[in-house]
Amino acid sequence: MEKEILEKKDVTILFAGDSGDGMQLTGNQFTFTSALFGNDVSTFPNFPAEIRAPQGTVAGVSGFQLRFGSVEVFTPGDDSDVLVVMNAAALKANISKLKRGGVVIANTSGFDNKNLKLSHYEVNPLEDGSLDDYELHEVDITSLTREALVDSGLARKDVDRSKNMFVLGFLYWMYSRDLASTIQFIEEKFAKKPELIESNLKVLKTGYHYGDTSETFGTRYQVKKAKLPKGKYRSIMGNQAAAYGIIAAAKQAGLKTFYGSYPITPASDILHELSKHKNFGVKTYQAEDEIAAICAAIGASFGGALGVTASSGPGIALKGEALGLAVMLELPLLVINVQRGGPSTGLPTKTEQSDLMQALYGRNGEAPIPVIAARTPSDCFSSIMEAIRISVEHMTPVMFLSDGYLANGAEPWAYPEAKDLPKITVPKVTQKPAEGEAYLPYLRDEKLVREWAIPGMEGLMHRLGGLEKEDRTGNISYDPENHEKMVRLRAEKVERIADFIPDLKIEQGPEKGKVLVLGWGSTYGSIRMAVDQCIKEGLEVSQAHFRYLNPFPKNTAEIMASFDHVIIPEINDKQLVHVIRSKFLMDAIPFSKIQGLPFTSSELVAKIKEIYA
């Protein structure tokens, strides 16, 4: 039967199943194939905190949402067009995220009595008419997979594990995709188990052919290549980009990297990635705890390496005292916070922007540090390089903020060439003190930056420490005037960084006007889509987005003053709004969401319109 092919501009698919169903892998493969084809893509994995939450329950549902288009897509989409559910719990957890009229592909074996009971359905939702508003396709994926592998000789467990390949194959058919990159992936992944290569490929192809042969599906879709800016692309996730950015920055500065870290979600992937690249002179160190991780990084910086440590909110809290020490020592140090829902253990696998205040103020005493936030997964690369540049050139610890949404999200990246990356200058000691004169470790240049004298350098022996330092000599000092002077010097040093960062710019919309949507961090994509839509509807709305949160760009107040209203959307309870108000005595309208989830564009559009009216 000849099937009709419809063209679509963009499509959002949500794969959902038990955490053991392989939905993350399925989503990643579909993403990669689409990116390779030339679509713009944005993804949002959403998984439970438990590694193996009870099977069949709503708590154990793992989801992967992706949006791909022939137009630029900046978010993984609000509601999905297609919902794939491997069991009843997956349907229960996700049906509210499907558009009215959207397609449900349901694995009927996942709706047996046991599954219905575990997900607390009284009656089978596939049969009770509750899905009448949707286009429901029931496919017995489990049985079809078993049938395909009936002669494989594999254990039932292994057979069932490959049913995600059926789903993937089927969706490839539905969206007219090529199987090549997934075939290559399977061949590499199971290189040591040829029997699994064979079985997975067979199921993948069975899924693909099922589309052709089954009567149920009349329509296929096509999403053409996107008109992305020219260049060479790859697909990248936030934590991966951060790891590459660290390696690149260290190289640009001519420093060796020492990465001290303690396992924590969602930051651990940076450790995993970096630990693979020792031939870049990277040393990774899994410390005994969060405090040891930052302290070891400080020790490494003292020794002349680039000390880096990473964690998420709870770990950053533990690192607070040592971060204060780094402020006193005035050594380079990069601290990464891949934020997650808090407080306390909070929502480990969900995203949030609620550690901004902690980054800015979360230390004892007056201990300002620069704070830099990435806006998209690929932006983690250049933002972290920038954080390291500031840390090294200004001899200060820097906090780099990412979050769970950026860390695990993927997008196409027009990657740079190494030769075009910015250089980083290390403030090494230029002169030894004259014979008979003492070395002054806290002498400063016009940026108020002290030099980096490293053990092993003759004639520059000095003692650092957490006790208040005397200006210039660095000796212990309890002198009242000196203390005030040093507090102000350390603060001024950070303030002066504003002279070495770019201005805040209007991303889209008029330079002055009615409404400015001012964001920071991972809300960039949603704001971008929302403002774009408002502009298309004829509204006078603009977007600006912070990368530098301390110090702020010098033109911040000027930009804000150019608009009648400034809206600040945040995945927290108005933290940036508080900072802006106190810093600039200017008002901004907060728009908060605190659900462990990113904003949808439609939520933002509604808010913009409300203020606009």
Place this chain on the structure above:
Amino acid sequence: MTGSKLRAKDFETDQDVRWCPGCGDYAILKQVQTAFAELGMEKENTVFISGIGCSSRFPYYMDTYGMHSIHGRAAAIASGLKAVRKDLNVWIVTGDGDSLSIGGNHLIHLLRRNFDVNVLLFNNEIYGLTKGQYSPTTPEGTVTKSSPYGVLDHPFNPLALALGAEATFVARALDRDPRHLKDLIIRANEHKGTSLLEIYQNCPVFNDGAFTVLTDKDSKQDSTLWLKNGEPLVFGENNTKGILLDGFKPKIVSLEDGYSMDDLWVHDESDPLKAHMLTRFFGDPSLEGNLPRPFGLFYVNERESYETAMDNQVQEAYNQRGEGDLDALIQGKSTWEIN
């Protein structure tokens, strides 16, 4: 400075030493400086890292590189430093509160990893800098500022803890026996791996006399045992007492009363089981007799240091894959082009 030999005085800084008069820390500082002169140590390649406490002021008084860090974290900071700077001679100066209470976790992990650094653990069985609270080594029942009715906590046995944490060099010295202390500083320096040297240090202000029984002319001969590798365990006036092993039980015998040197336990620094027993010669009333407190090198064992293993792993990566190519890394395996 390299080349010309330094004197002990050359390691002094221009800072006034600010410990209380009579504090045992002075003697330790002096012995470190003396040992360093003897060893021909280079100032610029030596680093002292300390935490917080009276002893942790130490780096300010050594004209080397140094860091007076935060409470309990010296071991963690020194680990990171040594990981990237194998060439440096790194010393950690810490106290019983600093390394066994707030920094206990870092100490045990330092010992198991076996970075080639030296730990000087000043044990005065009290918190001095915060003015007299009990520490994790204060004996039960002791009346201190924070324990007016006596300490309830059972104390740590630092050397037993160190052995339990897989330490490769475990020794004990006394501030009041400078020559012996200096010898152990020199041995600690020689050891490739983490050396833990516990130094009993008198705090005349808050815990005076904690070690008097071990230093007093009248009592020290019966209460101390000076370990020498390959030699039998003898002590007491004129070394007339000895210790032998009766099965797994140490037993004090008199050499004037039927026992000879040949019967005695011979100290073997490389024997981990016997080292464990020696660390238990310590405030343990369940042991028979009144066993003397041992001093000297209990145990030493060469095991690859962490930074060596780490460097080897990095080198292996270079050997296998060559110097990392940044462009190749950034590109990854699959790319596409948009024209």
